[in-house]
Amino acid sequence: MHLAYSYKACNAPKICRIFNEMGFLSEVVGDEFGIAEEISVPASKIIFNGPYKKREHVEKALIKNILVINVDSKEELDYINRILSKNAIKGANIGLRVRPSVSYPIAPHFGMDEELILKFAKKVIEMGANLYQIHAHIGTQITKLELYKELSEKMSNLAKKIEKEHNIELTINLGGGFALESTPEYFSRDRIPALNEYSLAISSGLNEDKEIFLEPGRTLIGPCAVLATKVISIKRPRNIGKIAIVDASYFDILSSAFLSHEVECISSGKEELLVETDVYGSSCVSADVIRVGAYLPSDLKEGDILLVKDAGAYSINISSHPMRPRPKIFILRENNEYEEVRRAFVE
Amino acid sequence: MHLAYSYKACNAPKICRIFNEMGFLSEVVGDEFGIAEEISVPASKIIFNGPYKKREHVEKALIKNILVINVDSKEELDYINRILSKNAIKGANIGLRVRPSVSYPIAPHFGMDEELILKFAKKVIEMGANLYQIHAHIGTQITKLELYKELSEKMSNLAKKIEKEHNIELTINLGGGFALESTPEYFSRDRIPALNEYSLAISSGLNEDKEIFLEPGRTLIGPCAVLATKVISIKRPRNIGKIAIVDASYFDILSSAFLSHEVECISSGKEELLVETDVYGSSCVSADVIRVGAYLPSDLKEGDILLVKDAGAYSINISSHPMRPRPKIFILRENNEYEEVRRAFVE
Numbered sequence: 001m002h003l004a005y006s007y008k009a010c011n012a013p014k015i016c017r018i019f020n021e022m023g024f025l026s027e028v029v030g031d032e033f034g035i036a037e038e039i040s041v042p043a044s045k046i047i048f049n050g051p052y053k054k055r056e057h058v059e060k061a062l063i064k065n066i067l068v069i070n071v072d073s074k075e076e077l078d079y080i081n082r083i084l085s086k087n088a089i090k091g092a093n094i095g096l097r098v099r100p101s102v103s104y105p106i107a108p109h110f111g112m113d114e115e116l117i118l119k120f121a122k123k124v125i126e127m128g129a130n131l132y133q134i135h136a137h138i139g140t141q142i143t144k145l146e147l148y149k150e151l152s153e154k155m156s157n158l159a160k161k162i163e164k165e166h167n168i169e170l171t172i173n174l175g176g177g178f179a180l181e182s183t184p185e186y187f188s189r190d191r192i193p194a195l196n197e198y199s200l201a202i203s204s205g206l207n208e209d210k211e212i213f214l215e216p217g218r219t220l221i222g223p224c225a226v227l228a229t230k231v232i233s234i235k236r237p238r239n240i241g242k243i244a245i246v247d248a249s250y251f252d253i254l255s256s257a258f259l260s261h262e263v264e265c266i267s268s269g270k271e272e273l274l275v276e277t278d279v280y281g282s283s284c285v286s287a288d289v290i291r292v293g294a295y296l297p298s299d300l301k302e303g304d305i306l307l308v309k310d311a312g313a314y315s316i317n318i319s320s321h322p323m324r325p326r327p328k329i330f331i332l333r334e335n336n337e338y339e340e341v342r343r344a345f346v347e
Numbered sequence: 348m349h350l351a352y353s354y355k356a357c358n359a360p361k362i363c364r365i366f367n368e369m370g371f372l373s374e375v376v377g378d379e380f381g382i383a384e385e386i387s388v389p390a391s392k393i394i395f396n397g398p399y400k401k402r403e404h405v406e407k408a409l410i411k412n413i414l415v416i417n418v419d420s421k422e423e424l425d426y427i428n429r430i431l432s433k434n435a436i437k438g439a440n441i442g443l444r445v446r447p448s449v450s451y452p453i454a455p456h457f458g459m460d461e462e463l464i465l466k467f468a469k470k471v472i473e474m475g476a477n478l479y480q481i482h483a484h485i486g487t488q489i490t491k492l493e494l495y496k497e498l499s500e501k502m503s504n505l506a507k508k509i510e511k512e513h514n515i516e517l518t519i520n521l522g523g524g525f526a527l528e529s530t531p532e533y534f535s536r537d538r539i540p541a542l543n544e545y546s547l548a549i550s551s552g553l554n555e556d557k558e559i560f561l562e563p564g565r566t567l568i569g570p571c572a573v574l575a576t577k578v579i580s581i582k583r584p585r586n587i588g589k590i591a592i593v594d595a596s597y598f599d600i601l602s603s604a605f606l607s608h609e610v611e612c613i614s615s616g617k618e619e620l621l622v623e624t625d626v627y628g629s630s631c632v633s634a635d636v637i638r639v640g641a642y643l644p645s646d647l648k649e650g651d652i653l654l655v656k657d658a659g660a661y662s663i664n665i666s667s668h669p670m671r672p673r674p675k676i677f678i679l680r681e682n683n684e685y686e687e688v689r690r691a692f693v694e
Contacts, residue, residue, distance in 0.1 A: 008631055008670055029631040030670030051592050052579055052629030052671075073580035073592070075649045099584060108584045109592050109627035109635075115585075139633050232399055233420035237446060237455045238462075245398050245420070245456050251665070280456035282399030284355055284376040286486050288456075302422045318598070320667040321692045323355055323377030324399075345668045346693070 009217025137175025152205030249281030356564025484522025499552030596628030
């Protein structure tokens with residue numbers, strides 16, 4: 001099994017470099033190909049995915065022959081064909097993004113239906129490229145193990161069909177989407193499976209030994225970060241419990257709109273009694289909730305510092321800063337040294 | 348009636364300056380006080396709102412004596428009291444943010460219940476400040492006129508109570524929240540009232556002549572901007588209609604997740620026939636929908652340019668750029684000259 005770190009969960013270059021140094025492959029989408037280049041990821045370790053790829057990045061990726069470009073559409077395949085001809089490139093590693101017919105609503109704008117995949121598999125081979133893998137990704141924060149079994153079954157059947165027709169060997173990329181155990185969704189009662197349960201579900205769906213690629217993002221970077229924020233006001237509105245307003249906002253951690261991030265107070269230590277407290281952001285937007293029903297010290301007050309846990313995924317790069325500058329972000333090293341982190345795409 | 352432009356709808360300084368030059372008051376929240384200073388808005392034209400205000404901004408606002416600071420919490424009032432004493436300031440214009448008990452779920456972290464307002468009104472006067480207004484804001488994209496009538500009734504009753512007790516005259520600030528007529532919500536069947544219907548509802552709730560402040564944002568800036576984007580792929584997935592994938596994403600215009608922005612093709616002019624087409628963004632996030640059910644030319648193809656209308660509100664400053672840099676933003680002047688717009692808070 002090959003593991004790639006999905007940059008989109010947090011694509012600050014210094015973070016991506018750490019995963020690269022740990023041995024993960026780099027899964028890039030959009031302009032993230034440029035980040036992999038910036039931090040000198042070897043071509044053989046780059047997986048290039050997604051419906052949007054900058055043309056100049058695709059050309060570079062083909063010339064360098066990266067691990068695989070997973071093609072999302074006919075237009076992209078046509079473009080690749082032109083580049084391969086123009087540069088007389090043979091054996092470029094091409095994958096095809098499948099929109100698999102599993103019992104879950106796959107976003108319809110990703111990948112291609114099976115019939116197209118079969119047609120384009122033929123075309124890739126005729127182009128003189130190396131059809132390296134088929135790729136699929138069912139979504140994010142998926143808690144239903146049976147979906148992964150179903151996916152891996154369908155993908156391995158599809159791979160078999162293509163392999164037989166063209167007498168080749170394919171790898172299978174099943175994307176990511178694994179849920180973070182410590183931060184359940186507000187509105188789901190599903191138990192969150194452990195990581196090894198996901199991997200068992202996947203292997204139980206395979207009909208033969210296959211090289212499998214997975215691209216986790218949230219589960220890798222999610223638990224690695226905390227958001228530190230200061231209490232600016234305590235309120236007890238009529239008919240509603242206790243509220244703490246903090247100086248961060250959900251624009252810093254949009255996932256708090258649907259995930260139950262744990263919140264801990266690290267300053268107000270005297271009072272042992274914890275009481276249910278709703279934590280709101282201060283952005284002047286009604287929906288700005290950080291956490292409903294956190295348990296915080298009963299003597300919580302202005303100036304206290306709260307930590308919002310598991311803040312690493314889909315926050316640092318997705319956060320916006322509509323009414324104030326974005327908070328500073330640091331990597332804390334084991335020797336207690338700090339290093340400031342910049343986002344990949346700044347203005 | 349006094350009209351303030353609510354910066355938070357789009358707080359690019361050049362945009363705020365235009366509204367200032369047109370005669371609107373400036374309603375600022377969070378660190379937006381610094382934007383009003385940057386573009387030299389006179390103190391007498393600034394309304395300072397919101398649960399979070401930087402302490403140094405509050406101090407400056409008190410020393411300059413801006414039009415009004417609407418106090419959101421006990422902690423803020425305590426701080427103001429200390430500043431007024433320290434600087435021996437008399438007659439500073441203070442307002443109080445009310446969490447009114449109207450038949451609509453007001454976000455509980457904004458303002459204070461009536462009992463607290465009565466208590467703090469007394470305190471403001473004892474502090475030697477000028478209790479200038481009471482303020483409330485019910486939400487965003489509100490389509491129910493009766494809510495504005497109810498709000499204006501409750502607020503004018505509350506004002507009367509305070510005026511009688513302290514023998515003063517108050518103004519009433521009813522915030523904004525008016526819906527944009529041209530972009531209904533996906534999930535609401537409510538007719539969107541015209542602006543004069545909102546104003547009639549408000550005046551019908553008043554029990555006497557009063558100076559009223561309103562703070563529209565979306566309705567002012569919403570229609571002033573379009574998002575231009577290029578089609579990168581056309582797909583026709585099994586059992587689903589036609590899909591156009593564009594190079595923008597809903598991270599550029601988050602409101603497309605709940606508002607039906609009109610989409611128009613300005614390049615593919617030959618074919619008169621319009622067909623229902625779902626427009627998806629290219630960010631590699633499942634939820635990245637720009638518009639479901641747009642009517643676009645049947646021969647729409649890669650490279651065509653689409654305009655997403657009414658893109659001015661809660662987009663330019665709230666947009667994030669997780670997987671690629673943010674698009675460029677321009678003001679188009681009447682003489683067809685362009686001028687680039689920067690966001691207020693950049694990194």
